[in-house]
């Protein structure tokens with residue numbers, strides 16, 4: 425059930441962004457991607473969400489190679505939450521049921537209410553208009569919406585960058601809860617380095633398109649690589 429990247433190279437036109445990336449993300453863990461701006465973190469997530477294709481190398485999930493699978497089928501298993509909450513005008517409920525409506529799937533309001541309660545989000549939110557929620561609340565609704573589609577893996581690209589520290593912490597706690605309660609594999613890019621490392625099982629450090637480190641958070645915290653040490657000290 426792991427996601428594997430094998431010798432993955434990716435370029436935007438003639439600018440090579442990911443260079444010979446080899447990583448295995450084990451299931452049901454929280455994997456945090458760190459590294460300086462421009463290192464290739466978002467590009468890696470976009471490849472994992474089948475929004476773009478590598479120039480060479482393979483990505484596979486449960487032994488199915490991406491290049492031989494329809495992107496839609498990949499996205500059913502591997503969902504993504506973006507930096508800015510992507511919701512439309514209407515109520516929270518309208519937003520949460522949208523994909524079920526489009527796919528003509530049965531809508532189970534009790535299931536949605538139960539999920540909100542389990543995640544400590546008041547169920548009376550369902551009738552609130554999206555525009556009346558704070559950005560942090562909107563981001564939590566985006567996360568619930570992704571979770572309702574029941575993917576195995578959820579990719580997060582800086583889900584807290586628009587939030588103040590207190591709200592960021594709440595969103596990261598929700599991500600941790602989703603991992604433990606629903607056994608979802610999480611791959612998270614975050615600039616909240618300390619809080620992200622707190623909830624991480626593994627850390628991948630991308631620098632200029634290279635994987636400088638991939639391993640447990642304990643090993644990462646003890647790494648004496650100069651670039652990583654400078655990054656940890658905010659230099």
Ligand SMILES: Nc1ncnc2c1ncn2[C@@H]1O[C@H](COP(=O)(O)OP(=O)(O)OP(=O)(O)O)[C@@H](O)[C@H]1O
Nearest residue numbers: 436437439441459460461462463464465466467468
């Ligand atoms: N659509 C694009 N077209 C061309 N170049 C791009 C595009 N998107 C990103 N890049 C370039 O690819 C490189 C990697 O970008 P990417 O967004 O993956 O980095 P990142 O690690 O997510 O950075 P940040 O921490 O700032 O979000 C950068 O040099 C960036 O300028």
Ligand SMILES: [Mg+2]
Nearest residue numbers: 465466467581
């Ligand atoms: Mg990015």
